[in-house]
Amino acid sequence: MRSGSRRTQKEDAAREHAQRVPLRPKVGQVRGAFRLGNSQIKRIGGGRWDWGDSYHWMLTLSWPRFFLLVGVLYLATNLLFATAFYLVPGSISNARPGMFIDAVFFSIETLATVGYGFMNPGSTYGHIVASTEILLGMVEVAAVTGLLFARFSRPTSRIVFSDYAVVTNFNGMPTLMLRTGNERSNLIIEASVHASLVRRETTLEGQMFTRFYDLKLEREQTSVFALSWTVMHLIDESSPLYGKTRKDLQDSGTTLTVALSGMDDTLNDFVHARQSYAAEHIFFGHHFVDILSDKVGDVRVLDFGKFHDIRPDGSDPARPFA
Numbered sequence: 001m002r003s004g005s006r007r008t009q010k011e012d013a014a015r016e017h018a019q020r021v022p023l024r025p026k027v028g029q030v031r032g033a034f035r036l037g038n039s040q041i042k043r044i045g046g047g048r049w050d051w052g053d054s055y056h057w058m059l060t061l062s063w064p065r066f067f068l069l070v071g072v073l074y075l076a077t078n079l080l081f082a083t084a085f086y087l088v089p090g091s092i093s094n095a096r097p098g099m100f101i102d103a104v105f106f107s108i109e110t111l112a113t114v115g116y117g118f119m120n121p122g123s124t125y126g127h128i129v130a131s132t133e134i135l136l137g138m139v140e141v142a143a144v145t146g147l148l149f150a151r152f153s154r155p156t157s158r159i160v161f162s163d164y165a166v167v168t169n170f171n172g173m174p175t176l177m178l179r180t181g182n183e184r185s186n187l188i189i190e191a192s193v194h195a196s197l198v199r200r201e202t203t204l205e206g207q208m209f210t211r212f213y214d215l216k217l218e219r220e221q222t223s224v225f226a227l228s229w230t231v232m233h234l235i236d237e238s239s240p241l242y243g244k245t246r247k248d249l250q251d252s253g254t255t256l257t258v259a260l261s262g263m264d265d266t267l268n269d270f271v272h273a274r275q276s277y278a279a280e281h282i283f284f285g286h287h288f289v290d291i292l293s294d295k296v297g298d299v300r301v302l303d304f305g306k307f308h309d310i311r312p313d314g315s316d317p318a319r320p321f322a
Helices: 002-020 051-060 063-087 100-111 124-153 246-251
Strands: 033-036 039-042 159-161 165-170 173-182 188-202 208-214 221-225 228-234 255-264 269-278 282-284 286-288 310-312
Touching: 051 124, 063 100, 063 124, 100 124, 159 269, 165 286, 173 188, 173 255, 173 286, 188 228, 246 282
Parallel strands: 165 282
Antiparallel strands: 033 039, 159 173, 165 173, 173 228, 188 208, 188 221, 188 255, 255 269, 286 310
């Protein structure tokens, strides 16, 4: 009975701690901006829109927005040419006089080059408009087909990063840790990870300057990345985190950035993922919950349901690790 009560208290404490922990914002929530910690940085004052960027822009659209764009383009094209047919009576043979809907359906048939049934071009002007629409329709279909192929064939990853990074003792050494995992049942070959610390500093001349510190990791490469990978940085005298507290990181606007890349063995192509952590999402005096179960027979279970869970390690989170 006492054991069950103790377990309930631990579960309540864990739930209370999870509610206090702020959720890490996702990368790139605002279009045209990229996220760095809690900040979303948007470029202004640069060059004007370059039409050469249209292809790149359409590749970066979400699927709902992409299909919405295609639908709007399709509707606008048909309405434009339907109006051109409608404004000149006699352009469409057998069309009902004054019926704009007949011009719309005739435009749809022309754009798709499906051939004509009851209606067909009724004048030289009608043939010219129809020929122009057929040419434009071929270009639009080719462009949309190419975009669809490029979007489907673009390699993507299911690499997930932990919502938080932690600073705790590991083998007697203060260590910065974060966790990453592969949610697909495949392998990422020759995976490599790089981490950097970004913070604002004041130079001797009194100017604010953004400094990037590359963090030395315990392991930066692995031949096969299949399950999970705990990325670790030892905090020694050479570390930019040496002697720092969480408040120090918050005061200096520190951000931790992480990038992981490798070769997907299924797609046989390069994949990558990145994440950033603001100081509010770096927890001192905490450790990750173990997600790999003990071996039962020949089976081990990797519990992604606990992937983001962290627990206090019993140390004082306000003191610096040095």
